[in-house]
Every structure is written in C-alpha cells, then in structure tokens.
Amino acid sequence: MQSTVDLRNILKRIDGRGYKAYKEIKGQYSFDFFSLFIDHVQGDPFAAPSKIRVRVAQSAVSFPAELLRSPHRKLGLADALIRIIDQNIKKVARLHRGTGKSGLIQIDVGSQEILPRTALKITDSFFEARMEIGLPARGRTILGQHAEAMIFNELPFIVEQSLFYQNIDQLKVRQFAEYVENYFALQKQLKEKGLVALIADDAILPRESGISSKPLSGTQAIPFKSPEELKISLSLPNPVNGQSQITGCGIPQGITLIVGGGFHGKSTLLKAIELGVYPHVLGDGREYVVTVPDAVKIRAEDGRRVEKVDIRSFINHLPGNRNAARFCTEDASGSTSQAANIIEAMESGASLLLVDEDTSATNFMIRDARMQALVHKEFEPITPFIDRVREMYERFNISTILVMGGSGDYFSVADTVIMMKEYKPQVVTAEAKKIAEQLNTNRTFEREFEWQTITERSPLPESFNPAKGKKEVKIEARGLNSIQFGTSNIDLQQIEQIVDISQTRAIGFALYFLSRRWMDGQLTVRQLLERLQDFWKTEGLDSLNPLHKSEEHPGNFAQPRTFEVAAALNRYRRLRVRQIKTD
Ligand code: ADP
Ligand code: MG
Numbered sequence: 001m002q003s004t005v006d007l008r009n010i011l012k013r014i015d016g017r018g019y020k021a022y023k024e025i026k027g028q029y030s031f032d033f034f035s036l037f038i039d040h041v042q043g044d045p046f047a048a049p050s051k052i053r054v055r056v057a058q059s060a061v062s063f064p065a066e067l068l069r070s071p072h073r074k075l076g077l078a079d080a081l082i083r084i085i086d087q088n089i090k091k092v093a094r095l096h097r098g099t100g101k102s103g104l105i106q107i108d109v110g111s112q113e114i115l116p117r118t119a120l121k122i123t124d125s126f127f128e129a130r131m132e133i134g135l136p137a138r139g140r141t142i143l144g145q146h147a148e149a150m151i152f153n154e155l156p157f158i159v160e161q162s163l164f165y166q167n168i169d170q171l172k173v174r175q176f177a178e179y180v181e182n183y184f185a186l187q188k189q190l191k192e193k194g195l196v197a198l199i200a201d202d203a204i205l206p207r208e209s210g211i212s213s214k215p216l217s218g219t220q221a222i223p224f225k226s227p228e229e230l231k232i233s234l235s236l237p238n239p240v241n242g243q244s245q246i247t248g249c250g251i252p253q254g255i256t257l258i259v260g261g262g263f264h265g266k267s268t269l270l271k272a273i274e275l276g277v278y279p280h281v282l283g284d285g286r287e288y289v290v291t292v293p294d295a296v297k298i299r300a301e302d303g304r305r306v307e308k309v310d311i312r313s314f315i316n317h318l319p320g321n322r323n324a325a326r327f328c329t330e331d332a333s334g335s336t337s338q339a340a341n342i343i344e345a346m347e348s349g350a351s352l353l354l355v356d357e358d359t360s361a362t363n364f365m366i367r368d369a370r371m372q373a374l375v376h377k378e379f380e381p382i383t384p385f386i387d388r389v390r391e392m393y394e395r396f397n398i399s400t401i402l403v404m405g406g407s408g409d410y411f412s413v414a415d416t417v418i419m420m421k422e423y424k425p426q427v428v429t430a431e432a433k434k435i436a437e438q439l440n441t442n443r444t445f446e447r448e449f450e451w452q453t454i455t456e457r458s459p460l461p462e463s464f465n466p467a468k469g470k471k472e473v474k475i476e477a478r479g480l481n482s483i484q485f486g487t488s489n490i491d492l493q494q495i496e497q498i499v500d501i502s503q504t505r506a507i508g509f510a511l512y513f514l515s516r517r518w519m520d521g522q523l524t525v526r527q528l529l530e531r532l533q534d535f536w537k538t539e540g541l542d543s544l545n546p547l548h549k550s551e552e553h554p555g556n557f558a559q560p561r562t563f564e565v566a567a568a569l570n571r572y573r574r575l576r577v578r579q580i581k582t583d
Contacts, residue, residue, distance in 0.1 A: 001028045001035065008148065015144025019044050022135050022142060033060060034159050036151070039552040044140060045100035049132035051553035054155065056127050056163050063165045067177045068122065076180030076279075078120045080173040082109050083281075085120075085129055085162040092154045097146040101134030105154060108556035112213045112286075113278040113499045114180060117558040118541050127163055130553045175282055178238035183279040185237045186246070186290045193250065196352045196399050197273050197291040198234065199224055200248035204285025205265070205272040206423075213499075215285040222423040224249070229427040230416075246288055249425065251401065255389055257410050258403045259428070260420035266403045269420065270356050273401060274497055277561065295352035296345040296563050299359035300334040301494045307575045310455035313388060314339035314364070315381045316448060324381070325455070326579055334361030335382055340570075342385075346398060346454050347525050348566040353392075355385070356403040366407045369442040377446060387447045389413055395451060409443060411436040456524040457577040459569060464515035473547055475512055477504035485511065488573055495567045502558035507568045509544045510560070514569075516546070521578055525569070529562035 007029050014021040022041050029036045033056065040051040067077050086109040097103030107129060108119040121128045133155075136146035161167050186198060199205075203224040206216040215221065226232075226249035233245040240246070251273075258266045276291030308326040315336055316324045332340060338361050345353060357365065367384045390413050392398045404410050411417065417432040418425050466486045468474035476484045480501050483490040485508055498504055514528050523531075542554040569575060 001030045004029055004031055004152070007036075007151065011144045011148050011151075014142050017142050019135075019137050019140045019142060022050075022147075031156065034156070034163075036155070037553075042101075042135060045098065045102050045134065045137045047101075049101050049104055049106070049134045052131050052133055053553055054129050054131065054159050054163075056159065058123075058125055058127060061127060061164050067173065070181060072181040072184045073177040074122050075116055076114065076176035076178070077173055078117075078122055079110065079114045079180070079281075080176035081127070081162060081168075082107055082117070082120050082129075084168055084172075085109075085131075085158060088158045088161045092157050093150075094154075097134075097136040097150070098138045098143050099140075100137075102136035102138075102143065103146065103150065104134030105131060105150065105158070106133075107131045108502055108558070110281075110500055110502075110558065112280050112284050113275070114176075114281060115278065115500060115503065115558040116536075116541065117502060118554045118556060121540075121542070129159075129163065130556075172282075179240075179282060179287060180279050182236045182238055182240070182246075183287070183290060186234050186288070187293060189234050190250075190290065190292050193232070193234070194253050195232070195250040195292075196253055196256075196295070196401070197251040197276055198232070198246075198248050198288065199226070199251070199269070199272065199276075200246050200288030200290075201226055203248070203272070203287075203289050205268050205289070207268075215283075221285070225424060227418070227425050227427045229429075230418075230425075248288065252416060253397075253399045254393055254415035255399070255413055256401045256416045256418065257414040257432070258401065258418050258420060259405055259432075262405060264420040265423040266405060266420050267356055267358055268423075269425070270354055270401065270403050271496075274354050275499065277497065278499065292352050293561070294350050294563070295354055296348075296350040297354045297496045298338065298341050298345060299356070299494055299496075300361040300364065301337040301341060302332060302334045302361075304332050304337050304340075304491075304494075304571055305330050305573050305575075306332050306336065306340045307570070308457060308577050308579055309340045309343050310579070311336065311339040311343055313451045314342070314383050314385070316383070317378075317381050319381070330573075335364040337361075338364045338385075343454065344525075344566060344570050345563065346392075346396065347456060348529055348563050349526055350563065351398055353398060353400045355400060357406055358403070365404075366409055367443070367446065368407075368409065369444075372444055372446070377448075383446055383448060386410055386413055387445055388451065391447070391451050396454075408432075408435065408439075409441050412441070456526065456580045458521055458524050458580055459515075459519055459528070460521050460576045460578060461515045461519035463572070463574050463576040464511060464519075465574070466512050473512065475505075475508040477501050477508060480504055483508040483568060485572060490568050490572050492564075492568060492571065495564055498560065498564050500558045502556045503560040503564065505555070506541060506544060506557040507560045507565050509555075509557070510565045511569055511572065513544060513546070514565075524580060525566060529566060532565065533562050 035055045037053040042050045093105040136143040208214045230249045232250035276289040280286045312324045411432040417429045419428045466473045481492040541557040545555045
C-alpha cells in the first residue's frame with residue numbers, strides 16, 4: 001500500500017498531461033482513517049467513470065454490535081449507509097470540473113426497494129464502499145489540481161460523514177436495520193399461517209404517477225384498511241411505534257378474486273402485492289406490504305419467444321399440427337404467451353401467481369356459455385385459466401390472486417372474493433357464492449385431461465454466447481428492462497418485478513455465470529436457479545462478473561430474484577433446451 005504523499009506526487013507530475021497518464025494512479029493508498037483502492041482508471045473523460053473502493057476498519061467506525069447481529073440487519077444497515085453516502089456525495093461533489101464526467105462521484109444507490117447490493121460490503125473486519133469517480137480533464141488534458149481536490153477533500157469528507165457512527169443519523173440506520181429484520185420475519189410467518197400476503201393497515205398503496213414509484217401524497221391517498229374478516233395480527237421482532245404486533249389484511253392461500261368497479265383501486269392493490277416481495281424504504285407507504293418470496297406476476301406478452309414449453313394443460317391441438325407438448329415460437333400470441341408464462345413460473349418454483357385482467361388475454365381467461373355453444377371445443381385449442389386454476393392449487397399447491405372486474409364466472413372457483421369500493425376492500429365471498437348459485441352461467445367445465453406434471457427443461461450451455469466483435473464478453477443492462485447479451489438483446493419490458501437496473505445487470509451476468517458454471521444439459525431450470533440462490537447466499541454478488549479480479553470493485557449489482565433470472569433465460573432468443581421426460 002502506498003502513502004498519500006505518493007498519490008499527491010503522481011497527480012502533481014501528471015497535471016496538464018494527456019488523459020492516459022491517469023493510469024499511473026491505479027493502486028492502493030493509505031489515508032488517515034481509510035484505505036483507497038483505485039481499481040480501474042477510465043480511458044477518457046467521457047468513458048465509464050473510474051472505479052474505486054474506500055475501506056474503513058470496523059474497529060474505527062464504532063457501530064453498535066446489535067446493528068450487525070443478523071444478515072437482515074446488515075442488509076438494512078448497508079442500504080441506509082449507501083443512501084447516506086449518496087446524500088453526502090450530493091453535498092460536495094462538483095460536476096463542473098471539466099469535460100464529460102469530470103468531477104463526478106457516485107455510488108449505486110437503490111430506489112424504493114431495499115436490495116442486497118455490491119455498493120457496500122460489510123465484513124467482520126471492515127466496511128467498504130464501492131464508488132465511481134470521473135477523473136477530471138479539460139478536453140483530454142488532465143486537471144491534476146481538481147483531481148487532488150476530489151480525492152483529498154471531497155472523498156474524505158464523504159467517508160467521514162457517512163461511515164463513522166458518531167457522525168451519521170443514528171436513528172435512521174437503526175430503523176432501517178430493525179425494519180428489514182421485521183419484514184423478513186413477517187414473510188417467514190406468512191407460510192406458517194397459510195397466508196400469501198399481508199397488507200398492513202394504514203399502508204399507502206397508490207403511487208404519485210404511472211412513471212413514479214414514490215407514494216401518492218398524504219392528503220390524496222386513502223390509507224389501506226383491512227376488512228374485519230381477513231384481519232390478522234403478526235408479531236414483530238422489533239416494535240414499531242411501541243407496538244410489537246402488526247395488524248392488516250392477510251390474504252389466505254387458495255384462489256383470491258379482487259373485484260370492483262373500474263378505477264376503484266384493484267390494480268393498485270395487486271401491484272403493491274407484486275412488489276411486496278421486496279422490503280421498501282421507510283416512508284414508502286408499502287413497508288408492511290409483505291408477499292411470499294415466490295410470487296410471480298403473470299401476463300400476456302405477445303411477440304415473445306417460447307422454447308419447448310409443454311403448454312398442453314392450457315393449449316392443445318394447435319392448428320397446422322404444431323406441437324403443444326414442446327411448443328416453440330418466435331412470436332407468441334396473447335394466449336400462448338400467457339400460458340408459457342404460467343408454465344415457466346411453475347417450472348421455476350412459484351407458489352403464488354398474480355394476474356390482472358388489464359394485462360391478460362381475454363380468450364385465455366374466460367370462455368363463456370354462448371361461446372362454448374358457438375365454437376365447439378374441438379376447434380378451440382384453449383382450456384381457459386378458469387378451468388385450471390383450482391387444479392393448480394389442489395394438485396401443485398399454487399395459489400392465485402386475480403383481479404377480475406369483467407367476469408363473474410370466476411365466483412365459482414374462488415375461495416375468497418374481495419371487493420374494492422372507493423379504495424376500501426370488503427370481503428364479499430358469501431354474496432358472490434350466492435350469486436353463483438342463483439345465476440347459473442351454464443358454462444361447461446372444459447378440462448380435457450387431468451394435469452399430471454410440469455415437463456421440466458434443461459438449458460443447453462452452448463446457447464449462451466456473450467461475445468460481440470472483439471469482445472469476448474459483452475453483457476450490459478440497457479435500461480431497466482433490456483439486456484444486451486453478446487449480439488442478442490433480451491427484452492424484459494413486461495417483467496414487472498424487476499425494480500432496479502443493477503438487478504437487470506446482475507441478471508445478464510447470472511445467465512453467463514449459470515451457463516459457464518453449472519449448465520450441462522442435465523440440470524433443470526429449477527435446479528440451476530436453486531444453485532444460484534445458494535451461491536448468492538454464501539458468496540454474495542461480488543463474483544458475478546468473471547472478468548473482475550476478486551480483490552477489485554465488482555461492478556454495480558443488486559440481487560434479482562431467481563424468477564427474473566428465469567424470465568430473462570426464457571426470453572433469450574438463442575436459448576436451446578432439452579425437455580426432461582418424467583413419464
Ligand atoms: P382499477 O384497477 O380498479 O381500475 P386502479 O388500481 O388502476 O383501479 O386505480 C385507479 C386510480 O386510483 C389510480 O390512479 C390510482 O393511483 C388511484 N388509487 C388507487 N388506490 C388509491 C388509494 N388508496 N387512494 C387514492 N387513490 C388511489
Ligand atoms: Mg385495473
């Protein structure tokens with residue numbers, strides 16, 4: 001490790017020279033109260049910024065041991081610290097220090113969700129923040145004095161004000177740590193209590209706008225109130241406002257229907273449940289909307305590719321002799337895409353499906369008596385969802401929450417019916433069942449055969465080629481919902497449970513990682529995802545990018561769920577699989 005004097009000397013020497021001379025500062029430097037690692041130096045002021053790490057000894061920052069007591073507390077603490085670092089960066093970093101990204105300092109901070117991420121690592125001996133800086137230049141001429149100001153004034157200020165316990169908002173970090181522990185404790189209780197989701201009383205579900213994940217402001221939003229029939233209390237390991245119980249609406253396993261007039265808050269409720277698979281920042285309004293971790297949003301997604309999915313339970317006897325047992329298409333229809341989405345979610349281990357009529361294919365969801373009379377079953381390949389949804393629960397233990405304002409046919413198959421009325425939920429199961437008896441739909445149950453198994457698939461590793469041009473590995477997140485993988489583009493536009501571009505990036509690298517490490521044409525999608533999950537549990541996200549050396553800035557990753565990794569795998573247009581025959 002070099003001294004700060006060495007670093008100052010280099011900066012003085014290269015001042016005014018061409019940008020490439022910055023490469024000399026790569027290395028490790030010992031400051032008074034932290035170590036600085038300059039791992040990667042950018043090639044020019046417009047290139048991706050340089051990668052650095054700052055490390056402080058745990059003995060020096062004096063955090064109380066109870067904040068580090070469990071992995072969930074550490075996750076909450078790390079997330080709070082990243083947000084504090086981000087705030088302090090905004091206080092001092094000056095973006096106008098020259099050309100391009102000159103003067104930039106940044107850390108990969110999350111938005112409304114709290115996710116494990118590489119931006120801050122906590123070990124038994126140190127805290128390490130992984131950041132980026134834009135080394136300053138005018139044109140391509142190094143501005144050494146500006147670099148000195150960034151590294152010797154701004155950076156130490158940020159470290160001192162963000163990573164030392166005596167200098168930070170202690171209440172905030174404690175609340176984050178305790179909250180994340182609460183969230184996961186509740187999630188664990190759901191399964192034990194036969195529930196799939198909890199929506200706490202007073203939760204704020206609506207968002208500011210269709211393009212913002214911030215809460216709708218206090219006066220406009222109507223807080224959630226649980227109907228009496230579904231009210232439950234779950235215990236919290238850390239009391240909130242002096243309460244060690246949280247009360248709210250517990251949605252039971254089985255088939256739950258959310259009905260109600262248009263614009264009465266049905267989709268908003270479902271959306272909150274969808275994202276309840278993640279803890280949320282304090283103040284979000286959805287902190288205590290908690291969903292089982294294996295809940296998957298299902299929708300129609302015409303245009304997607306499908307690779308050898310056995311969709312016969314939903315769609316069979318396709319025209320033109322297409323094989324529904326190993327259904328392939330480069331351009332799925334609404335109904336076939338929705339069928340494939342369900343089978344793939346089951347294959348990946350989902351225990352709860354979330355379906356909204358707004359984004360479903362009508363012919364996949366319902367086929368009423370009149371249509372059954374006109375279009376005879378032998379000319380209709382589709383077995384609608386309504387005729388499978390109970391079987392999915394009874395045979396495979398997969399629950400469904402379904403928003404359906406348009407068809408009462410579903411009353412017959414639902415266990416619980418919730419009606420949204422002016423954003424207030426009511427339980428109307430008994431009325432719905434009575435109506436179902438009185439007003440017969442006259443439709444015929446159209447299941448052609450009993451659903452025996454899910455046909456599993458094994459991805460072939462040779463389908464994954466991340467090379468592009470001279471680059472052996474070119475994997476990039478292009479926005480939240482698109483991954484460049486080699487020369488291919490993976491479209492994740494309809495994958496609604498990805499919430500952070502660093503998850504998207506991680507998904508891209510996870511595919512590569514899976515293909516190199518475990519894919520062998522034998523292991524199934526499910527087995528591969530389980531290995532990945534175990535690997536993340538023990539190793540974290542640091543070694544996801546194989547191009548980075550182990551003791552370097554690992555790149556900015558946030559942990560995705562394995563369901564979203566599977567979603568990307570299934571939408572990768574070069575995927576080839578082998579079906580595993582179980583019978
Ligand atoms: P639906 O699916 O029943 O047609 P939405 O869930 O799309 O209705 O909600 C309609 C509108 O009402 C949206 O603009 C949404 O933001 C707003 N909204 C939903 N829930 C609430 C609430 N609890 N308080 C205030 N506004 C809400
Ligand atoms: Mg809706």
